[in-house]
Amino acid sequence: MQRRTFLRSTAVAALAAVPLTTSLSGSASAADVPVATLAQLQSAINSAAPGDRIVVADGTYTVPSGSAINITGKNGTAAAQITIVSKTRGGAVLRGERGFVLSDSSNITISGFAFRQSTTMEIPADCSAIRLTRNDFQLADAGDPYWLVVRADDSKIDRNHFHNKTTAGIFIVVDGTGKTAMAQNLHIFRNHFSDHSFTGANGGEPIRLGVSGRALSDANAIVEYNLFERCDGDPEAISVKSSKNTIRYNTIRDSRGGIVLRHGNRSVVEGNHLIDGIDGVRIYGNDHRIVNNYLSGLSGRALVVGSGTTRDHNSGETPEERTGNDACDRAVIVHNSLINNTGSLSGETRAYEPQDVTVADNLLVGDVGSLVAMGATTGFTWQSNLLWGAAGDGNIPAGGFTRADPLLSQGADGVLRLSSGSPAIGAATLAGAAVADDIDGDQRGSVRDIGADEYATAPALRHPLTAADVGPNAA
Numbered sequence: 001m002q003r004r005t006f007l008r009s010t011a012v013a014a015l016a017a018v019p020l021t022t023s024l025s026g027s028a029s030a031a032d033v034p035v036a037t038l039a040q041l042q043s044a045i046n047s048a049a050p051g052d053r054i055v056v057a058d059g060t061y062t063v064p065s066g067s068a069i070n071i072t073g074k075n076g077t078a079a080a081q082i083t084i085v086s087k088t089r090g091g092a093v094l095r096g097e098r099g100f101v102l103s104d105s106s107n108i109t110i111s112g113f114a115f116r117q118s119t120t121m122e123i124p125a126d127c128s129a130i131r132l133t134r135n136d137f138q139l140a141d142a143g144d145p146y147w148l149v150v151r152a153d154d155s156k157i158d159r160n161h162f163h164n165k166t167t168a169g170i171f172i173v174v175d176g177t178g179k180t181a182m183a184q185n186l187h188i189f190r191n192h193f194s195d196h197s198f199t200g201a202n203g204g205e206p207i208r209l210g211v212s213g214r215a216l217s218d219a220n221a222i223v224e225y226n227l228f229e230r231c232d233g234d235p236e237a238i239s240v241k242s243s244k245n246t247i248r249y250n251t252i253r254d255s256r257g258g259i260v261l262r263h264g265n266r267s268v269v270e271g272n273h274l275i276d277g278i279d280g281v282r283i284y285g286n287d288h289r290i291v292n293n294y295l296s297g298l299s300g301r302a303l304v305v306g307s308g309t310t311r312d313h314n315s316g317e318t319p320e321e322r323t324g325n326d327a328c329d330r331a332v333i334v335h336n337s338l339i340n341n342t343g344s345l346s347g348e349t350r351a352y353e354p355q356d357v358t359v360a361d362n363l364l365v366g367d368v369g370s371l372v373a374m375g376a377t378t379g380f381t382w383q384s385n386l387l388w389g390a391a392g393d394g395n396i397p398a399g400g401f402t403r404a405d406p407l408l409s410q411g412a413d414g415v416l417r418l419s420s421g422s423p424a425i426g427a428a429t430l431a432g433a434a435v436a437d438d439i440d441g442d443q444r445g446s447v448r449d450i451g452a453d454e455y456a457t458a459p460a461l462r463h464p465l466t467a468a469d470v471g472p473n474a475a
Contacts, residue, residue: 038063041084045071050107051080058091061099063117068101069094076107078129086112089472090136102127109133112472118143125151125177134472137162137171145169145203151176153184161192161471165233168203171196174210174221174242182210182219182242191226192471196233204233205257210242212322215263215285215313218244225249227465232256235279240267243285251465252277258298261288263313263326269293271439271452273464274302275414280341282306285313285326290333292439294415294452301343303336305357307350307375327352334433337363337452338371339408339416344391347375355379361428362386363406363451370394384429386450406451413463417453424450 033048035041036057044054063069076082084100086092093114094100100110102123109131115121118140123130130152137160139147145168150157162171171193176182188207198204206228209221219242228250231237237257238247243264251273252258258279261267265286273294274280280295280302295302308327310317327350338344344364347354353376360383364371371387372394374380382400387393393401404423408416417440418424428448437443438454441461449455468474 038069042069045069045074045084048074048082050076050082053083053085056084056086056092056113058087060093060095063094063096063099065097067096068098070101070103071105071108072103074105074108076109078107081107081109081131083109083111085109086114088112089134090114102130105130111135115139115147120144120146120149122149123152123155125153125183127152127155129154131156131158132160133158135160136472138164141165141167146173147171149173149175150186151183153186155183155186157186157188157191159190159470159472159474161194162206163192163194165196165204166198168198168200168233170204170208171206173208174219176214176217176219179213180217182214182217182221184218184220186219186221188221188223189225190470190474192229192467193226193231193237194229196231198233200233202234202236205236205239206231206233207237208239208241209245210240210264212241212263213319214242215322215326216265216315217242218266221245223247223250225465225470226251227467227470228252228255228257229467230254236260236262240264243267246270248272249462251275253464258282258300261285263322271462273415273439274298275464280304280338283328283331284308286329286331288328288331290331291335291435292437292452293336294339294439295336295341296339296416298341298343300341301346302338302341303333303345305331305333305345305347305354305359305374305377307348307354308352309350311352325350328354329356331357332433333357333359334361334430335428335435335438335448335450335452337365337416337439339363339365340389341366342368343373344369344371344394345396346373347377349375353377357381358383358430359400360384360430361433361448361450363424364401365389365406365408366391372396384427384450386424386427411460413460415453415460415464417460418449418451418455420455422449422455425455 089112193206241263248270255277276297278300282304284306309324356379358381367390370392385401407422409419439452442456
């Protein structure tokens with residue numbers, strides 16, 4: 001993707017001509033700066049110092065064509081952010097071609113706005129520590145395909161709602177400088193992604209973390225506690241195309257897309273709920289950990305260990321070679337529950353088979369097809385997996401599993417967990433698994449149970465997320 005260059009407004013008079021429909025009432029503290037026109041907003045930003053809080057009155061702001069709300073050379077501190085906030089959440093609505101345009105700034109928080117602009121919002125690489133929180137994103141569907149592009153290090157995207165897109169394009173794209181680097185230490189959490197209804201074969205991901213040319217660069221991103229509902233624009237709801245990322249505690253419900261480690265190495269997929277959708281988890285690349293995930297009611301393939309068009313991606317390959325699939329090597333797939341899916345654990349048939357993968361202490365339950373349908377593999381370790389249901393065993397090696405009723409009981413949150421007397425209790429055997437807790441947040445201890453759930457009588461600490469747990473009004 002080409003980096004965009006946004007126009008910066010120098011016409012304050014043009015901004016001043018756009019009135020707001022309401023005014024700010026009440027007293028302001030010394031650090032609060034109330035504004036009620038776009039000209040006042042731009043002036044307050046230009047004068048802002050660390051700790052200032054610019055409070056924007058409720059109303060609709062239509063930024064004139066060719067103009068923007070510029071945040072240039074403004075630097076708060078970690079302890080004293082510069083905050084630009086809508087008086088009430090969603091009360092200040094930004095329309096027009098573009099809204100906020102950031103440059104050479106740090107420790108800025110933008111909160112509570114309803115973004116309705118027609119062009120991409122960017123957090124560029126010359127910024128750092130930018131936070132977007134409690135905003136509502138529904139950009140013009142006929143505008144730019146990407147709604148938010150993040151290139152800056154140490155950014156936070158939290159408690160926002162991205163929703164209602166019908167055309168090709170991505171809610172959040174994460175890139176970096178140049179053609180190979182990645183933004184570092186991005187934290188995406190407590191967001192609600194819903195209703196991406198693009199009907200093409202692909203091109204409508206909610207999150208794309210990198211791209212093929214950046215696959216070998218570490219990003220150290222954490223994507224956690226996000227809810228995805230009716231995200232049908234792509235088979236990949238969370239598309240990872242960079243290295244060393246953590247995808248944990250997310251819920252993907254009633255969606256076409258799943259979690260796909262499409263490019264890159266050394267990522268962790270942990271404690272996610274994928275429920276009543278189509279695709280589950282699909283992995284390529286090396287040295288990933290897939291642990292404590294609950295995959296249930298999926299009409300597609302729940303967990304795919306991918307084969308490759310190449311053994312390993314490398315820095316000397318051509319761009320065309322990089323877009324191919326890197327065979328999955330040395331992954332550890334442990335303590336997952338795959339329950340009542342159309343396709344359970346499966347492989348693929350490309351030229352390079354996955355190698356040296358460990359599949360241990362997983363619970364596979366189903367009544368259709370085969371529970372394991374791998375393609376060619378080399379050096380796999382199969383250990384202490386528990387299978388049950390009318391579905392066939394498939395091609396799992398005889399010594400890698402047992403068959404027994406796991407005695408599952410459905411909780412009020414719809415999750416099937418172990419009940420007292422289950423043969424899964426205390427039956428995990430993989431040494432050195434280093435799995436401290438289960439999907440619910442219960443401690444594993446030294447004697448571990450098979451599957452994502454560790455049997456406990458106390459209430460679960462983590463559940464599948466609902467709309468009340470995420471988005472602008474979440475705690």
